[in-house]
Amino acid sequence: MRQWRQAQAAQDPELAAIGRDTYSALDSCLGCNACGSACPAHVSVPALKSQFLDAYHAGHRRPLRDHAAVAVEAMAPMLASIRPLARRLMPLASGVAARALGFIDLPEISGRGLRQLGHPVVRHSRIGTIATAENTVLVLEDAFTATFDTGAVQAVCDGLAALGYHPLIVTLPPGSKAAHAKGMRRRFARLAGRQIAALNELEKIGRPMIGVDPAFVLMTRSEFREVTPSVPKVMLVQEFLRQRLEAGDPWPQAAPGTSAPRLMVHCTEASAAPQALRQWQEVFAALGLAVRPTQTGCCGMAGLFGHEQRQQTVSRTLFDASWAPALKGEAAVLATGFSCRCQVERLSETTATHPMAAIAAGLKAA
Numbered sequence: 001m002r003q004w005r006q007a008q009a010a011q012d013p014e015l016a017a018i019g020r021d022t023y024s025a026l027d028s029c030l031g032c033n034a035c036g037s038a039c040p041a042h043v044s045v046p047a048l049k050s051q052f053l054d055a056y057h058a059g060h061r062r063p064l065r066d067h068a069a070v071a072v073e074a075m076a077p078m079l080a081s082i083r084p085l086a087r088r089l090m091p092l093a094s095g096v097a098a099r100a101l102g103f104i105d106l107p108e109i110s111g112r113g114l115r116q117l118g119h120p121v122v123r124h125s126r127i128g129t130i131a132t133a134e135n136t137v138l139v140l141e142d143a144f145t146a147t148f149d150t151g152a153v154q155a156v157c158d159g160l161a162a163l164g165y166h167p168l169i170v171t172l173p174p175g176s177k178a179a180h181a182k183g184m185r186r187r188f189a190r191l192a193g194r195q196i197a198a199l200n201e202l203e204k205i206g207r208p209m210i211g212v213d214p215a216f217v218l219m220t221r222s223e224f225r226e227v228t229p230s231v232p233k234v235m236l237v238q239e240f241l242r243q244r245l246e247a248g249d250p251w252p253q254a255a256p257g258t259s260a261p262r263l264m265v266h267c268t269e270a271s272a273a274p275q276a277l278r279q280w281q282e283v284f285a286a287l288g289l290a291v292r293p294t295q296t297g298c299c300g301m302a303g304l305f306g307h308e309q310r311q312q313t314v315s316r317t318l319f320d321a322s323w324a325p326a327l328k329g330e331a332a333v334l335a336t337g338f339s340c341r342c343q344v345e346r347l348s349e350t351t352a353t354h355p356m357a358a359i360a361a362g363l364k365a366a
Contacts, residue, residue: 001048008055022052023052023056026045026049028311029046030298031046031305032268032302033046033218033268033272034268034270046223047226054184057183064100065101065102069178069181072144072304073143073174073177073178075174079109080113087108087109090106102308103307103309105307109147110148110151112154113150114141114146114169122171123170124198132166137166137208137210138168138170138202140211141169141212142172142212145212145213151353151354151357152354153169153212155353156210156356163359164249170209172195172199173198174191180219189227193227196227196232199220199232202232203233208235208240208243210237211237212354214236214265214337216234217236218268218272220232238279241279242282245286252363254287254359254362254363254366255362257362260290261334262291262326262334263281263284263334263335264296264326264334264340265277265280266335267298267302267337268337269336270297276336280336284355284359288362297321299322299339300322301346306339319347330350331351333350333351
């Protein structure tokens with residue numbers, strides 16, 4: 001990257017070749033951002049990669065798959081409005097994506113929409129018209145869980161409700177994660193700006209905001225700060241629960257369980273919020289539920305990385321090195337990340353669900 005920057009500044013005749021080498025080197029970055037949080041130098045390679053791709057593609061045609069990846073987030077509200085039709089068309093779309101874009105094993109669109117989960121849903125722009133109780137928690141949807149994993153949204157809301165809170169699902173403007181990852185900087189700034197504006201409006205309500213997927217929450221703490229230094233606080237689920245536990249909120253006790261499932265967290269979460277596993281363990285213990293927090297590295301999915309045919313060797317090698325040993329002999333595990341759950345079910349016989357599903361089930365059985 002440094003060599004490419006220097007070649008740019010010096011108008012080096014080898015700039016094109018150096019650019020190709022840099023592109024190749026950065027192509028295997030999964031965007032976990034452990035470099036930006038766990039490394040003492042705190043240099044974010046995903047941020048550098050985003051900037052490089054923006055400059056590189058100013059003179060080189062973008063692969064069609066990049067445009068498709070960004071379109072998925074942008075089209076999330078539309079897909080939600082035609083969910084039954086979109087589900088019927090998904091097999092055809094997956095076939096086209098495999099042949100034309102090189103994508104494989106794409107997740108299925110969830111059968112239920114957000115408004116079918118049994119919890120109130122409000123658009124961010126209408127939050128001011130809704131009367132919120134003192135125990136209301138704003139559960140922020142993101143494009144991928146709202147489209148492909150509404151079961152995780154259900155789990156978070158059911159768990160919060162069982163603990164005595166009032167979850168209110170809030171829909172946001174289209175996401176910006178893929179635009180950042182693919183180096184579409186102007187598009188990213190525009191989309192992120194809209195989401196930040198929505199968060200600013202939600203903050204005025206004075207109720208805690210939590211995100212279902214760690215990748216979205218941690219984007220508000222890293223990538224969003226490339227747009228503006230001040231971003232409203234969005235909490236990880238366990239951060240909110242640990243905060244309320246410390247505050248002394250009265251929680252019910254779960255029925256005694258017969259098993260202690262393994263619990264793994266998203267790799268970006270593990271590096272940017274290293275206390276995550278401990279917080280989950282404390283929450284489960286406070287409810288009388290057993291769990292086995294398990295340290296893992298990257299599962300190899302990383303958004304759409306693991307769905308690209310050309311990245312299968314890297315994706316599967318990472319999974320085999322870190323997650324596969326932890327899953328051996330496990331029928332079911334708990335995993336906080338949407339990508340992680342996709343990868344577990346894609347490359348193993350194990351079922352993966354959000355940790356809040358176990359909390360909701362344990363309290364329901366009590």
